[in-house]
Amino acid sequence: MSVMLSTSRSLTNLDNRSYQEKFRDFRSTLSQALKRKTNLQELYEKLFSLKNPNVSLTLKRMNSLAKALRNPQESYPVILVTGTNGKGTTTTLIAKIMSSLGLKVGLFRKPHLVDYRERYAIFMYDKEEYISEDELLDTMDQVVSASSEVEEELGELPSFFEISVGIAYQWFKQREVDLAVVEIGLGGRLDATNIVSRPLVSVLTNVYLEHVKTLGNSVESIAREKSFIGRWKRPFVTQASGKALEVLERIADERGYDLMQVGDLITYEITRDSLSGVSSKILPSSPPSSSPPYLRKALSYLAPVEVNTSTPGSFLFRNIPTSVVTSAIASYLLGLKLTPNNLKAIERFKVPGRMTVINYRSSLKIILDSAKDIGALHNLAQWLKDKDLNPVILFTLSKGKNLDEIASILRGFHLIVTSHSNRARAMEVDQLQRELKLRGVNVIFSAPLNQAWEFFLEKLPEYGIGLVTGSLYLVGDAFRLLGIDPMNLRAER
Secondary structure (H helix, E strand, O other): OOOOOOOOOOOOHHHHHHHHHHHHHHHHHHHHHHOOOOOHHHHHHHHHOOOOOOOOOOOHHHHHHHHHOOOHHHOOOEEEEEOOOOHHHHHHHHHHHHHOOOOOEEEEOOOOOOOHHHHEEEEEOOEEEEOOHHHHHHHHHHHHHHHHHHHHHHOOOOOHHHHHHHHHHHHHHHOOOOEEEEEOOOOOOOOOOOOOOOOOEEEEOOOOOOOHHHHOOOHHHHHHHHHOOOOOOOEEEEOOOHHHHHHHHHHHHHHOOEEEEOOOOEEEEEEEEEOOEEEEEEEEOOOOOOOOHHHHHHHOOOOOEEEEEOOOOHHHHHHHHHHHHHHHHHHHHOOOOOOHHHHHHHHHOOEOOEOEEEEEOOOEEEEEOOOOOHHHHHHHHHHHHHOOOOOEEEEOOEOOOOHHHHHHHHOOOEEEEOOOOOOOOEOOHHHHHHHHHHOOOEEEEEOOHHHHHHHHHHHHHHHOEEEEEOOHHHHHHHHHHHOOOOOOOOOEO
8 A cells, every 4th residue: 555645744853852762661661571570551651651642644654564564454354444433333343243253353442441452352253352461562572573674764663553553453463363343543544554455344434523633624624534444446334424425425436435325224223222221123225226236235134133232322323324234245245144143243232431331339320431522422411311311420521622512512410520540631620610610511529530539429329320421531540440341341339
């Protein structure tokens, strides 16, 4: 795949020197970890120190790193998934469905909640296996060793996310997966994941305004950036509509994608929607005659089926049509048939931190849901209102969010405002509570995290139900405070 030009400023010489020092420190700590002379937590801290919001957006480093690793991403079929929201849910649903066919499916998601290893998993039937500590260290060592070739070729070192992507593609190759489902990091065109020459299927869930400084300040410009995960004569599945769909149609025509708008190809009918889970009938329909022949054939093996999940939130089912259409196409292209029985795999769907319900002290419940963008927060708030649920809410925001829109969603709820563990990105507690109050939001308490958490638990019996939301970092903090491992979810606390 050809290298694309950067759309952001390159690192300054000072930034480069600083980054090289951090990288050397990280490499040294990795060497110590391989000898069991330091722990993973210290290694993670050095790895996370490589994060840099000003890193140049380009594929040249990732292409160079992949070349040094002998292009592991070309060793198996890959499904790429991008979109403003629903990416994590959609990637997990696709992996679940495809693994029900007996495939060993690699899954790369980001970010993690508690442990960096959460980003890397393999699904097969009912089994979910996360990368082990030894595998992570070994694969990270291979990627970091390959970074020397990147530095020699380009005079630069891979970024934090490029290292993370390199680990995913390399680990999947080593584990000989039959398929990988990969969540795009940011946008699409210049994202480090977008180095696969011929994705099996490319997926765009939806498009709203996000990351406007990087992706553009209009839905059309963002749709364009995301559209570049498509390839000539390959399927491109989307649930986008309106102006975003118009952009996709134009680019698909220019670049020769097989664009498929999910539309009414798969619909669903909710029959139960409660805190204990959702029941729904999944209803496939015949594609129009103008559709590619493989789409008509892929969907022909499906029939109506009812699924019952223990994950609440009927709004999550909005991702099912895209996931089912993608899985049907991928199955057909791999010489397999997706049947109604395979869709029952949806019943085992869970994404840690996405409508995760914890039974706390038997009778109380805590919902952990990141709802990190306006669309997700709106869906969550509307669902709570529809179910007549009025939880006490532990809430925070990262910087740069649209406070006017967020406040309009949160009016009527009772908030405890706090911060989260990523202090560089978190809004200051005093500023957030002041801004929300000015906009008519009922903030009943505000404090740093530990104090706010104690107050949250004190108020829980009064409300019967609590919600932790607004940031993935805060949800990760809640998992830690509850003593729950997202890779091994247990309901009772």
